[in-house]
Amino acid sequence: MKLTKTVILKLTSRDKELDRTVSKYTKGMNYVSGVVYKNNKPISVNKLQKMTYKHLRNRIGLKSQMSCNIVRQVCGTYKSLMAKVRKKKAEWQMITYKPNNITYSFRRDFTINKDWVSMTTLKGRRRYPIANYEYVKRYFDGAWKYSASKLVLHRDKSYYFHLCIEKDIQEPDTAPTTDIIGVDVGINYIAVASTTDRKNVFFSGGEAKNIRNIYSKQRKRLQSKGTRSAKRMLKHLTMREKRFMTATNHVVSKGVVEFAKTHRIPIIGMENLSGIRETTKVRKERRYQHNSWAFRQLRGFIEYKAKEQGIRVVYVNPRYTSQACSRCGHVEKANRNGLRFSCKACGYELNADLNGARNIGYKTRDFRQDLESQGCLSATHTETEKSEFQATSSNPSGFSSGS
Ligand SMILES: [Zn+2]
Incomplete structure (x- = not known):
């Protein structure tokens, strides 16, 4: 049985090179997307690679592995679009990508340990330190395998590495039992x-029940007020309660x-x-x-x-x-x-x-x-x-x- 998980790691420093790489990568995505769109139906990975590789490498200046990832990603998106079109759930349309993420393949263009992630940028491999949370350390104990992962620009304007990990675990014991x-x-x-x-x-x-009751009362009061500041407080309160309950649930x-x-x-x-x-x-x-x-x-x-x-x-x-x-x-x-x-x-x-x-x-x-x-x-x-x-x-x- 395979267990898979995505671990989200915050990069604690960034540079212009990262922004430039994300921006060019997205430019590449949108270029390839345009090629498929004009074809009116999906194109196979190999064929699309041949059609777009030179442009991606020479005109946009992307690295070889990035160009391959782009083609594979765009291919996948249009294939699922086509499946929806066939079911009449969508229309054939141009897919536009926003400059906020890059897909990386393990080893070929990223390596990682508990302190840093090393990624391909347009100027070659660079290392970026990651926030060293205690709970994250266990994913670097050698038992997990890393697969294709993403660098994502979040709304807080920080970069996060969405590390996809998997490991084989023992099948549950199916011997007769009453335990x-x-x-x-x-x-x-x-x-x-x-x-x-x-x-x-x-x-x-612990205090979970009491605290939830307090939150619930405060929420009722704010809801009945209905003013803009009450709404803001309400949102704040909800977030705080969610964080608290998530910690308790863990x-x-x-x-x-x-x-x-x-x-x-x-x-x-x-x-x-x-x-x-x-x-x-x-x-x-x-x-x-x-x-x-x-x-x-x-x-x-x-x-x-x-x-x-x-x-x-x-x-x-x-x-x-x-x-x-x-x-x-x-x-x-x-x-x-x-x-x-x-x-x-x-x-x-x-x-x-x-x-x-x-x-x-x-x-x-x-x-x-x-x-x-x-x-x-x-x-x-x-x-x-x-x-x-x-x-x-x-x-x-x-x-x-x-x-
Ligand atoms: Zn009874």
Whole structure:
């Protein structure tokens, strides 16, 4: 299985040469684009190379490798345009490129380490220092391969190197197992994880809940004002909250995956919330969080970090995960009483988020057994991730009894 990622690195210094190279490169792109446009249909890479190489090299003064990259890039863009034209989703048109990026091939025109990136400019190779963030260092440990990457001029007028990296990782273990972690992304706790043999971990996310409430109140106040300065403040507030939640989500997702890794658990189950509004009535206090990007982001982070460790993520139907008893399977709205879960049938009591996490764990196990019985376990990673478990057993909640 291949894991790919784009790491964005800020160049801490720049020079005129970089601007000049980007500008000429774009000139080349637009020249080649004009040639294809006039042809009224895409041209093959080889043919286009022959048609434009001399002009790119001698007239515009681009390096040989750059000229090749330009042709390949423009070819690709027109091919996808043509595909849209055939589906009547676009018209044949001239594609114009803005002077804000260059595509580089690894080794042929860039090399990189944690301190600098060396790139081809019109005056040959030059080295530019990159901001040395702590988290970036691990991408230079020798385990990652670098592929075609981009130098991009961002809106802040700084250059960033968009380094594309990949590595082969171990396929998730598909031996029969009941070792599963159910993760509930909750209200009281940002996340609760519970293993099949009932080891639990709660992630409160520190001050996250309080801070989000404060932000939410401030936002309401500003929204009702509606003045221009209130709008500006609102934007500022939103950005700050986003940064805060992203940082929290990184910490929580890392914790969940480390928990799985420590207990050598190969599967994490989470709720599939994409179709939630159609399939279930979400409790009012949960709606905000379910619809919010922060919770989607958290699930995304968990999925990504799990994949990095060769841990599989399975999404299950969220129906009744908060109302069903994780011991006896009894479903009743009144089972859930705020922070506590207290079963009206068997009297079982526990933290409501933990009850949810356990239910998700059971569903994940059922889902897995379903796959096994259908002989689908060879299904690729992505297919498994996309499929959604629907409760089909005679038990209306779709749960097996807990123990
Ligand atoms: Zn019960």
